[in-house]
Amino acid sequence: MIRPLVSLLPDLVRNVWAGCRLSTFVPVRIWHFRLSLVQVFMLLILSFALNFIYDFVSSRPDNQFNIYGLNYQATLYLLFFFSVVIIAGLQHAYISLLKLVVLILSTTPITFIVYASLLWLVDKQQLIDYRLGTWCLFVLYLSWHLLIIMRVIRKVFKPRVWRGAALMSIYIIFNVIPYHYLPNQPLWYTKYARAEIRQQTASLDLEKIFYAQQGLIEENSSRLLDQRSGIIDLYFLGFAAYADEDVFMNEAELARRLFDERFDTKGRSMLLANNQASFAELPLANQHNLKVALKLISAHMDPEEDVLFLFLTSHGEQENGLSVSLGGAYVLNSLTPQALSLALSSSTIKWQVIVISACFSGAFIDALAGPHTLVMTAASKDRASFGCGHNGDFTYFGEAYFGRQLKQEYSFITAFNKAQTEIERRERNEDKTPSLPQIAVGEDIKAVLEQLIEQLKTRANSPVQTVSDHAYALAQPFSVPEK
Numbered sequence: 001m002i003r004p005l006v007s008l009l010p011d012l013v014r015n016v017w018a019g020c021r022l023s024t025f026v027p028v029r030i031w032h033f034r035l036s037l038v039q040v041f042m043l044l045i046l047s048f049a050l051n052f053i054y055d056f057v058s059s060r061p062d063n064q065f066n067i068y069g070l071n072y073q074a075t076l077y078l079l080f081f082f083s084v085v086i087i088a089g090l091q092h093a094y095i096s097l098l099k100l101v102v103l104i105l106s107t108t109p110i111t112f113i114v115y116a117s118l119l120w121l122v123d124k125q126q127l128i129d130y131r132l133g134t135w136c137l138f139v140l141y142l143s144w145h146l147l148i149i150m151r152v153i154r155k156v157f158k159p160r161v162w163r164g165a166a167l168m169s170i171y172i173i174f175n176v177i178p179y180h181y182l183p184n185q186p187l188w189y190t191k192y193a194r195a196e197i198r199q200q201t202a203s204l205d206l207e208k209i210f211y212a213q214q215g216l217i218e219e220n221s222s223r224l225l226d227q228r229s230g231i232i233d234l235y236f237l238g239f240a241a242y243a244d245e246d247v248f249m250n251e252a253e254l255a256r257r258l259f260d261e262r263f264d265t266k267g268r269s270m271l272l273a274n275n276q277a278s279f280a281e282l283p284l285a286n287q288h289n290l291k292v293a294l295k296l297i298s299a300h301m302d303p304e305e306d307v308l309f310l311f312l313t314s315h316g317e318q319e320n321g322l323s324v325s326l327g328g329a330y331v332l333n334s335l336t337p338q339a340l341s342l343a344l345s346s347s348t349i350k351w352q353v354i355v356i357s358a359c360f361s362g363a364f365i366d367a368l369a370g371p372h373t374l375v376m377t378a379a380s381k382d383r384a385s386f387g388c389g390h391n392g393d394f395t396y397f398g399e400a401y402f403g404r405q406l407k408q409e410y411s412f413i414t415a416f417n418k419a420q421t422e423i424e425r426r427e428r429n430e431d432k433t434p435s436l437p438q439i440a441v442g443e444d445i446k447a448v449l450e451q452l453i454e455q456l457k458t459r460a461n462s463p464v465q466t467v468s469d470h471a472y473a474l475a476q477p478f479s480v481p482e483k
Helices: 002-006 008-023 037-058 068-090 094-124 130-157 161-181 206-211 213-221 246-262 287-298 337-345 361-368 396-401 412-429 445-460 467-472
Strands: 063-065 188-190 234-240 269-273 307-313 325-327 351-357 373-377 438-441
Touching (some): 008 094, 037 068, 094 130, 206 213, 213 269, 246 269, 269 287, 287 337, 307 445, 337 361, 351 361, 361 373, 361 438, 373 445, 412 438
Parallel strands (some): 234 269, 351 373
Antiparallel strands (some): 373 438
16 A cells, blocks of 8 residues: 555656657657556646746735636546547447546656746747747647547547547547637636725716716816917826726826926827716716717827827726726727827827827837827737726826836937836746737837927026917816825
């Protein structure tokens, strides 16, 4: 009794080593494996542990155990055992079932570790598109895995090639095809601290809110000052589109304050926001209001010399652009790259600086880039950005760009480059998949922004306040109430 217990780990190591040889197509014999029900159990534990560790590490640092992941893992294991029983039955060789199970499970550690390592490398590199890289890697892994299964079947049952292929098709039907249809449930997932949905959300007077929009737009736009001849006036428009988490509203408001104080947009800034605290005072951040606001702002601008700074912040959707929500179940149409491009083109605004803080926001680059436009995004089109899911002041991108760099730099491009380096360092320290912020600089807008920088520096060194400073003091700008 003692001897089998003592040999558990050595036998497990022996099976894993033989599985490595089997997976790398090095000559190996069945007698190299230790065949027993105890070893099946040990190999299952090892397989589960690898999945457990991988999901845990991938979801750090703020993660949570997912009980439904156990159901998902159990389903995959049951399908595996069902498939090997059918294969053994078709061969009328149930006596070889133990061999089949042990050999296949023994290959799991090496294939899993190799695949997970390559996925990590694809995440870290920037030479090829992430989605293309992961898709190619999965195809290679699947091909490798099926070749191993074919080798196991040939080694255990010694069938002819055509029959071996038929038996492998049984394995594919029960193990590969369901994998793509079952809802993936990892054992650990990233826990985004969601702002508590207020009780008022369930009782929002949507009719009142939507009927108030025209008046709110007119009221907020009436505070805008006209452009000044011979001066490059900068106009700011913020768009905070997700009501359930205050971070987006806070980020847009703090960015607006920064621009009013440092970039001379006092009296030339507006904010559209979806937030419980702002429904009565600010226009909603939706497609219609954005289009109207852009037209109203453009009426005050000189299209040949003035610049619009448009800042949009929300959750991002890989297929649909920016999420737009009033809170809870009240979800509006997403703001797609095409819709944003159309809204901008319907105005007369020529010079545009556009910053988008959201996951997958790089998808907006192609639709917005042009010679008169500077576009900056918090992430590439296939990467998530970080820092949402709470009620703080900034996302990672907003904190680096608005919270630090633009407080020191007048150049939007230089501030972005420094913020990008800061974000990369933070994500690396927290072992997060790089968000890869993107920038597209139009050739013609460079000269305009250089003139704007010189103008801002000159104003910063002058003790005399501008007329707009005095005019703005008469306005009552909305501010986020103290929590």
